[in-house]
Amino acid sequence: MPAKSLFDPSGIAVVGASKTPGKIGYEAMQNAIRFDGPVYPVNPSAEGTVMDREFVSSVTEIDGPVDLALCCVPAPIVPDVIDECAEAGIGGAVIFAGGFAEAGPEGQQLQDRIVETALEGDVSVLGPNTSGFLVPGSDLHATFATDVEHVPAGNVAIVAQSGGLAYALAFRSENEDRGVSAMVGLGNRATVGFEEAIEYFDGDEATDAIVLHVEGSDDARSLLETCEAVDTPIVAYNVGEHDVGEFAESHTGALTGSYELYEAGFAQYGVPTVGSSQELLDAGNALADCPEPDGPNVGVVTAQAGPGIAIADRLQALGATLPDLTPETQEVVEEILPGITFSDNPVDTGRPMPEFGDVVTAVAEDENVDVVLVYELYEAALGYPTDAVETVVEDLEVPIVFGTAGPNEVLEEEVAELEALGVPTFRTPERAADAVGGLVQYARRNRKPRTAAEETEVSR
Amino acid sequence: MSGDPIEAAREAGRGALTEADAKALLAEHGLASPENELVDSAEAAVEAAESIGSPVVVKVASPAVQHKSEWGDGAGVAVGLTDADAVRDAAETILETAADQNIETSVLVEAGVDIDAGLEVIVGGTRDPSFGPTVLVGLGGVAVEVLQDTSHRLAPISTAEALAMIDDLESSPLFDGYRGSPAVDREAVAEAIVTVGDLLAERDEIAELEVNPLLAQSDGAVALDALVTLESADE
Numbered sequence: 001m002p003a004k005s006l007f008d009p010s011g012i013a014v015v016g017a018s019k020t021p022g023k024i025g026y027e028a029m030q031n032a033i034r035f036d037g038p039v040y041p042v043n044p045s046a047e048g049t050v051m052d053r054e055f056v057s058s059v060t061e062i063d064g065p066v067d068l069a070l071c072c073v074p075a076p077i078v079p080d081v082i083d084e085c086a087e088a089g090i091g092g093a094v095i096f097a098g099g100f101a102e103a104g105p106e107g108q109q110l111q112d113r114i115v116e117t118a119l120e121g122d123v124s125v126l127g128p129n130t131s132g133f134l135v136p137g138s139d140l141h142a143t144f145a146t147d148v149e150h151v152p153a154g155n156v157a158i159v160a161q162s163g164g165l166a167y168a169l170a171f172r173s174e175n176e177d178r179g180v181s182a183m184v185g186l187g188n189r190a191t192v193g194f195e196e197a198i199e200y201f202d203g204d205e206a207t208d209a210i211v212l213h214v215e216g217s218d219d220a221r222s223l224l225e226t227c228e229a230v231d232t233p234i235v236a237y238n239v240g241e242h243d244v245g246e247f248a249e250s251h252t253g254a255l256t257g258s259y260e261l262y263e264a265g266f267a268q269y270g271v272p273t274v275g276s277s278q279e280l281l282d283a284g285n286a287l288a289d290c291p292e293p294d295g296p297n298v299g300v301v302t303a304q305a306g307p308g309i310a311i312a313d314r315l316q317a318l319g320a321t322l323p324d325l326t327p328e329t330q331e332v333v334e335e336i337l338p339g340i341t342f343s344d345n346p347v348d349t350g351r352p353m354p355e356f357g358d359v360v361t362a363v364a365e366d367e368n369v370d371v372v373l374v375y376e377l378y379e380a381a382l383g384y385p386t387d388a389v390e391t392v393v394e395d396l397e398v399p400i401v402f403g404t405a406g407p408n409e410v411l412e413e414e415v416a417e418l419e420a421l422g423v424p425t426f427r428t429p430e431r432a433a434d435a436v437g438g439l440v441q442y443a444r445r446n447r448k449p450r451t452a453a454e455e456t457e458v459s460r
Numbered sequence: 461m462s463g464d465p466i467e468a469a470r471e472a473g474r475g476a477l478t479e480a481d482a483k484a485l486l487a488e489h490g491l492a493s494p495e496n497e498l499v500d501s502a503e504a505a506v507e508a509a510e511s512i513g514s515p516v517v518v519k520v521a522s523p524a525v526q527h528k529s530e531w532g533d534g535a536g537v538a539v540g541l542t543d544a545d546a547v548r549d550a551a552e553t554i555l556e557t558a559a560d561q562n563i564e565t566s567v568l569v570e571a572g573v574d575i576d577a578g579l580e581v582i583v584g585g586t587r588d589p590s591f592g593p594t595v596l597v598g599l600g601g602v603a604v605e606v607l608q609d610t611s612h613r614l615a616p617i618s619t620a621e622a623l624a625m626i627d628d629l630e631s632s633p634l635f636d637g638y639r640g641s642p643a644v645d646r647e648a649v650a651e652a653i654v655t656v657g658d659l660l661a662e663r664d665e666i667a668e669l670e671v672n673p674l675l676a677q678s679d680g681a682v683a684l685d686a687l688v689t690l691e692s693a694d695e
Contacts, residue, residue: 220590221614252584252596252670255610261591264612268621 003124003192003200005091007135007182009068010037012142013059013090015081016072017041019050024096024144025072026050028132031141034149038064059088068092070132070142075099078128079113086121093118094142095127101188102129111190118191130187131163134170136179137206154179156284157201159194160213161186169211169277177416178285181206193217195226202230209288211280212236212271216258224269233287235272235438237280238262272441274434282424282431283438289422290371290399293443297323298436299369300346301360303353303376307403307429308346311375314430318437319444322346323368332362352376357385364392364400370443371399373436375429378406384414390421399439401425403432466665466690474523475690480568482686486671489655493683496570505551506544508569514542515572518550522558522565526687532557540572573675573684579634579644580673581681585615585656587667587691593660597622597653599631600673607631615657622650622657635676648681649674667691 012032018025025043032039033051041050044057056062059069059081069085071078075097085093100111111128118125126133132143137153151170156178160166163185170183181204184197194217201207210232217223227234241259266273272287274280298320302308312322322345325333333343336355347359356376364372372392376384384404392400402418402425404411415425426432465481477485483493497508498521509516520528520536528536535557538550551567558565580600588594591614598610611628613621626632626646637643656669668689675682 217590220588221592224614252582252668252672253586255584255598255604255608256586256588256594256596256612258588258590260596260610260612261588261594261614264594265591265614268614 003092003196005067006094006124006126006142006192007092007133007140007200007204008138009035009066009092009140011064011066011068012037012039013042013056013062013066013069014039014072015042015059015069017043017046017050017055018072019046023072027144027146028070028072028096028142031143031145031148032070034139034141036139038066040064040066042069059084059090062088066090068142069094071095071097071127072144073097075107075110075128079110079117082114082117082123082125083121085123086117091122092124093126094130094132095125095187095190096130096132096144097127098129100128100190111188115190124192124196125190126184126192127187128190130185131167133166133182133184134180135182137181150174151183152179153181153206155181155206155208155288156281157181157197157204157207157210158183158213158284159186159197159201159210160184161189161194161215161217162213163187165213165277169213169281172277173281176281177419178281181208189217194223198223198226198230198232198234202232207232207288209233209235209284211284213277213280214238214262215240220258220262220265224265224271227266227271228269233292233442235274235280235283235287235442236262236266237274237277238266267445270442270445272438272445274438278431279434279438282426282435285424286399286401286435286438287442289419289424290401290439291393291397293371293399293439295370296440296444297321297368297370298440299323299325299363299366299372301349301356301363301372301374302346303349303351303356305348305350307375307377308348310429311373311403311433312346314433315373315436315440318433318440320371320437320440325363325366326368329362329366333359336362352379352382354382356382357388360385360400361388361391361396364396364398369398371401371436371439373401373403373432375403375432378404378411378414380410384418386417386421389418389423393422401432401436401439403427403429466663466688469523469690470665472523475692476523476526477688477690478521478523479519479528479686480521482669482688483683485659485688486655486683486686489659491652491655491671491683492680493686494571494573496568498566498568499551500566502548502551502555502567505567505569506547509541509544509547512569512571515540516547517541517570517572518547518554519568519570520554520558520565521568522563524563525565528685532561573682575673575675575684578675578677578681579641581649581676582610582670582672583649583652583656583674584670584672585660585666585668587660587664593657595622595625595653595657595660597625597629597649599629599634603631613657616661617654617657619647619650619654622653623647625653626650642678644676644678645680646676648679649676652681652683665690
């Protein structure tokens with residue numbers, strides 16, 4: 001596993017560790033020492049200790065297990081540090097410094113030297129020009145960013161081209177009482193790019209889905225092939241729809257922007273795509289938490305017509321199918337709720353009621369339905385149909401996504417119960433629909449991605 | 461003499477195929493063009509026009525000219541020519557304009573096609589540095605310039621995928637006929653997309669290929685113009 005030293009190290013060296021708060025070498029050290037393993041401050045010009053650990057002059061002088069180096073040194077020194085890492089048998093390094101490929105030809109040369117050294121010395125290099133990565137489950141905070149310890153462990157791995165966006169997603173995930181199995185900012189992708197990160201997290205037991213933020217890659221086809229080859233569900237947020245160049249003389253070249261190619265490529269290779277970081281998280285959480293959907297057919301059960309209509313509308317725009325329920329299901333629903341508002345799909349019960357959970361179960365049991373979306377405003381007297389939802393998830397193995405609204409204070413506990421059952425819960429009808437959109441895209445595109453277009457997109 | 465137009469262009473140090481060669485390359489792969497003949501004098505153009513049959517299109521055919529309709533204040537392309545005098549005039553104008561500009565040219569005489577009896581489509585492909593061979597389809601003419609209504613795929617692709625590309629277009633309903641115009645042959649357009657994708661996938665030398673317009677008709681599709689740009693030889 002090429003990136004194992006990075007994401008699952010035995011010990012950490014902080015190269016350029018510093019005693020001065022605010023410096024990258026200090027912040028990285030402070031983050032690193034939370035790790036349950038040896039952490040060595042490395043700095044040839046420092047003496048004594050930092051955070052109770054004695055300075056070492058070079059990674060080659062470390063006496064103990066270490067296979068991850070956090071390089072908190074300026075760009076010109078980095079090649080020597082990587083060289084020393086190779087000599088010391090350190091298999092993973094994170095380079096925080098900028099001033100490489102992103103900074104022009106000289107920086108590119110410097111980066112080329114790093115890549116050469118890294119490949120020769122078998123060092124997996126994350127960055128340069130990255131803010132690092134987090135693996136909250138093992139208290140591994142390989143970054144100089146602060147307050148990252150608040151990001152809890154979860155089951156979605158964030159792999160972002162931009163470190164900034166990686167953190168935006170990770171903190172958003174914390175804000176919503178979820179978490180991440182890992183968060184990686186790729187930066188300039190010296191030797192660890194999308195492919196290496198995806199392959200690693202595909203083999204990571206804590207990761208149930210991988211979300212990608214993509215701005216552009218030197219080898220997009222290889223990224224797509226990797227996405228297709230792995231088992232873990234992936235969803236991608238491809239940025240840059242509107243920076244396509246001006247019309248050139250030749251149409252074909254001018255019309256073929258990388259945004260279009262990424263969208264086309266992800267579709268061809270079976271990867272759902274979304275249009276915002278929020279949708280990325282929502283779809284990622286749905287893919288991580290839900291059982292794999294068998295198809296794109298969504299049964300909607302709503303306790304209020306308005307949100308149900310908004311959901312049905314949005315789902316169809318996202319490419320979902322809202323199938324007719326079988327006559328048997330309709331009969332069951334009408335028996336439960338005589339004189340019901342609307343007993344086809346969506347099923348609208350008009351308001352929450354004690355039998356709401358039975359309706360949800362009936363729809364989930366319908367052979368025409370692959371995914372269930374439930375929307376219900378919270379009513380304290382009735383609570384949520386948690387038992388029915390649990391049955392749907394566990395016994396029927398049908399993906400279920402829940403949309404709701406109510407005062408935060410009242411909802412928090414109830415929503416946590418649903419989430420604990422593996423039911424992603426969203427506070428707006430549209431977000432619930434978007435999350436289901438991710439499941440629908442996944443179901444449509446996977447299994448036989450190369451022929452998916454044939455089956456589904458021809459009749460529009 | 462190399463029989464391969466791509467190698468021939470390379471040997472001659474040209475970065476693009478002539479239109480006639482581009483069309484010949486496409487024809488080899490099953491994508492038809494109107495009957496055409498390449499000539500070097502006005503008299504030969506008249507003879508070619510007689511053998512092809514009226515009407516004809518007369519075009520400048522020079523490696524130095526890629527945007528024929530904009531060349532020489534409109535001298536580069538003359539359409540709908542039905543008699544010998546018109547063909548002679550058009551050919552002479554091309555040859556004289558080229559002489560004034562000091563470039564070498566031939567004249568392409570091509571069977572005229574009724575554009576109103578079909579739908580103008582752009583089918584193209586590029587070799588992207590990051591994605592490799594890719595293809596696109598879009599409605600031709602104003603639609604592609606203003607609306608950028610295009611669909612893309614990574615090549616090579618199957619006919620089914622190419623059909624799905626056409627279906628992706630906002631203008632897809634136009635392929636089914638509009639105000640009395642007949643439905644066009646979606647399969648034939650799809651085959652054209654497949655052909656372009658296959659060519660890019662098979663021939664590393666091609667940087668970009670554009671068939672614009674491809675005239676989609678009720679029973680087939682023909683390449684009315686084609687441009688094949690090559691990767692620079694030292695790459």
